[in-house]
Amino acid sequence: MSAALLEVNDLRTEFRTKDGVVRAVNSISFELGAGEALGFVGESGSGKSVTALSMLRLFGPFTDARIKGQVLYDGRDLLKLGGNEMRKIRGREIGMVFQDPLTSLNPLMPVGQQVAECIRLHESVSRDVANRRATELFELVGIPDPKNRFNDLPHSFSGGMRQRIMIAIAIACKPRVLIADEPTTALDVTVQAQILLLLNDLQREFGMALIMISHDFGVIAATCDRVNVMYGGRIVEHAFTEELFRSANHPYTEGLLKLVPSLEQRRGEQLVPISGQPPDVFEMPRGCSFAPRCPHVVDVCKEKQPEITTLGPSHGSACWIAEQRRLPR
Amino acid sequence: MSLLETRDVVVDFPTSDGRSIRAVDHVSISLKPGETLGVVGESGCGKSTIARAILQLIRPTSGSVVLNDLELTDLKGRELRSLRKQMQMVFQDPRGCLDPRMTVGALLTEPLRVHKLFASGERKLRAQEMLERIGLDARFMSRRPADMSGGQQQRVAIGRALITNPELVICDEPVSALDVSIQAQVINLLGELQRDLGVALVFIAHDLAVVRHISDRVAVMYLGRIVEEGPTDELFENPRHPYTQGLIASIPQADSDARDRLQTAQRLAAGDLPSLLDPPSGCAYRTRCAYAQESCSKEVPTLREVPNAAQRVACDRWEEIQAGEQLEARR
Numbered sequence: 025m026s027a028a029l030l031e032v033n034d035l036r037t038e039f040r041t042k043d044g045v046v047r048a049v050n051s052i053s054f055e056l057g058a059g060e061a062l063g064f065v066g067e068s069g070s071g072k073s074v075t076a077l078s079m080l081r082l083f084g085p086f087t088d089a090r091i092k093g094q095v096l097y098d099g100r101d102l103l104k105l106g107g108n109e110m111r112k113i114r115g116r117e118i119g120m121v122f123q124d125p126l127t128s129l130n131p132l133m134p135v136g137q138q139v140a141e142c143i144r145l146h147e148s149v150s151r152d153v154a155n156r157r158a159t160e161l162f163e164l165v166g167i168p169d170p171k172n173r174f175n176d177l178p179h180s181f182s183g184g185m186r187q188r189i190m191i192a193i194a195i196a197c198k199p200r201v202l203i204a205d206e207p208t209t210a211l212d213v214t215v216q217a218q219i220l221l222l223l224n225d226l227q228r229e230f231g232m233a234l235i236m237i238s239h240d241f242g243v244i245a246a247t248c249d250r251v252n253v254m255y256g257g258r259i260v261e262h263a264f265t266e267e268l269f270r271s272a273n274h275p276y277t278e279g280l281l282k283l284v285p286s287l288e289q290r291r292g293e294q295l296v297p298i299s300g301q302p303p304d305v306f307e308m309p310r311g312c313s314f315a316p317r318c319p320h321v322v323d324v325c326k327e328k329q330p331e332i333t334t335l336g337p338s339h340g341s342a343c344w345i346a347e348q349r350r351l352p353r
Numbered sequence: 354m355s356l357l358e359t360r361d362v363v364v365d366f367p368t369s370d371g372r373s374i375r376a377v378d379h380v381s382i383s384l385k386p387g388e389t390l391g392v393v394g395e396s397g398c399g400k401s402t403i404a405r406a407i408l409q410l411i412r413p414t415s416g417s418v419v420l421n422d423l424e425l426t427d428l429k430g431r432e433l434r435s436l437r438k439q440m441q442m443v444f445q446d447p448r449g450c451l452d453p454r455m456t457v458g459a460l461l462t463e464p465l466r467v468h469k470l471f472a473s474g475e476r477k478l479r480a481q482e483m484l485e486r487i488g489l490d491a492r493f494m495s496r497r498p499a500d501m502s503g504g505q506q507q508r509v510a511i512g513r514a515l516i517t518n519p520e521l522v523i524c525d526e527p528v529s530a531l532d533v534s535i536q537a538q539v540i541n542l543l544g545e546l547q548r549d550l551g552v553a554l555v556f557i558a559h560d561l562a563v564v565r566h567i568s569d570r571v572a573v574m575y576l577g578r579i580v581e582e583g584p585t586d587e588l589f590e591n592p593r594h595p596y597t598q599g600l601i602a603s604i605p606q607a608d609s610d611a612r613d614r615l616q617t618a619q620r621l622a623a624g625d626l627p628s629l630l631d632p633p634s635g636c637a638y639r640t641r642c643a644y645a646q647e648s649c650s651k652e653v654p655t656l657r658e659v660p661n662a663a664q665r666v667a668c669d670r671w672e673e674i675q676a677g678e679q680l681e682a683r684r
Contacts, residue, residue, distance in 0.1 A: 213600060221618075245606065245607045286606060
């Protein structure tokens with residue numbers, strides 16, 4: 025995968041807060057090829073959203089965030105770009121969709137204009153052209169009766185329709201990468217299925233690369249070719265999605281897959297929970313961040329952080345006993 | 354004999370412009386002692402409202418709610434309050450229902466104090482017992498909610514609900530605010546407590562997999578009505594109502610068919626939920642149903658028994674639809 029569109033090397037993000045330093049992302053590296061769909065899965069506080077926000081440097085002026093490492097997009101390091109340059113990347117080269125469309129949309133601006141605004145910001149086209157394209161985008165993302173709804177305000181749309189509007193804004197300039205951060209978490213399941221299907225279709229149609237962030241393995245399975253499992257600000261395992269479901273290696277991944285009740289599971293079967301709590305962000309364990317909860321912990325786990333052990337062409341696990349666990353269980 | 358029986362419960366809410374919406378529409382359910390009934394559906398289907406209507410936290414507009422042969426809708430004031438020790442509730446957000454200034458010990462003894470159960474000296478003992486049951490060690494007695502994680506808080510909320518030894522506990526989305534690794538712990542805890550204490554549960558959730566895991570029977574609600582109801586495994590393995598089928602197909606599962614299933618989901622549950630202010634005539638699901646016909650708009654289908662099964666389904670054409678699908682599959 026030499027021709028990676030996006031290459032992230034040793035990304036680290038720290039927040040300085042009044043209670044201390046939070047190391048939200050701790051040395052993350054990954055690659056994304058053109059047109060590829062990559063998932064990030066993990067629980068709250070695992071650093072999956074901060075990874076996405078760090079890549080686009082989307083922290084407000086009141087957040088004291090220190091981002092280190094490299095985010096190479098098309099050979100350019102996004103962390104070194106100036107404000108104006110960065111603004112040309114956001115929205116135009118890399119689009120983003122967030123969890124809650126209502127806080128991302130301007131409540132006082134007709135939705136059509138919000139899409140057209142984004143187009144005119146990045147391309148020198150007339151208002152009429154931008155408006156026409158906005159209407160076409162509404163049609164594309166499945167908003168019924170797009171011409172008549174152009175001038176409606178966000179509040180008059182359902183949650184699913186609002187997320188479609190957000191997607192229309194995100195893809196308005198045909199970005200090469202779309203980052204979707206829990207795009208369906210606030211939606212009902214039947215609507216979630218529709219939005220995931222839409223994202224799959226758009227991705228295929230535009231040859232767009234997709235980064236999907238979710239706490240739900242099912243959502244990742246429905247959208248992604250490859251997946252990174254995050255825990256305590258690190259990638260603990262990466263694999264092709266199907267391979268991960270077949271042969272998860274890291275004890276955290278294995279635990280996560282086992283504890284989610286599946287639809288095939290019959291009543292009364294005990295779920296196997298992961299004991300304990302996720303790590304304290306102010307006091308990360310010295311060794312492997314999962315060691316305090318891991319059923320397979322050995323001495324070295326508490327002392328030193330494990331590097332990724334390569335298990336296959338695109339499968340790696342940051343576990344000291346990855347090799348042993350690879351043997352048929 | 355059933356512990357709880359609701360008959361044709363209707364709950365209307367007035368809107369600010371003088372109209373009204375029907376949040377719960379002729380819902381009849383029954384629950385045996387020690388049984389778990391799962392109630393599923395999407396937002397606005399009335400699942401939380403029926404929970405509150407059972408406990409009389411919201412008074413039903415019409416219909417009856419009978420607990421142990423006692424009609425609850427006739428009761429008020431002290432009579433109703435004294436019954437509350439028999440019917441408790443666990444809410445979604447434990448932070449919202451635990452007083453931040455009280456210690457866990459005080460939170461657990463409070464229900465006993467309010468209902469004048471046990472001598473005052475014995476209450477602390479009961480609280481300690483309950484603390485152990487909910488999987489927290491004795492040090493927690495003096496902690497306050499702010500010093501605990503969401504999962505631990507929810508354990509305390511569950512302990513508070515169970516400490517009066519109720520016959521019925523209604524859980525409204527008890528695990529949906531928790532992280533997945535914590536969800537499994539709380540689900541297992543609820544299952545254990547239910548088996549050990551023999552309490553009946555109404556378990557309300559939007560997550561079908563969780564409901565499947567914990568329920569004996571499941572009721573599926575759509576726009577205020579029950580559209581299908583039956584024993585858990587039967588309902589999940591052989592859903593008859595097109596909405597139940599769509600709902601089940603929509604759940605993303607961690608396997609290799611996940612992408613293909615999205616197509617099925619979109620076909621079976623198209624579009625958006627209609628507004629409660631302007632519900633469709635006839636079958637409420639017809640605007641999203643893949644099999645809808647002219648006739649579906651005429652009459653509201655009633656919940657009817659499925660022959661030779663313990664299921665009930667509110668679709669007049671389910672047999673015809675099933676036969677059609679089988680024919681299609683054979684081609």
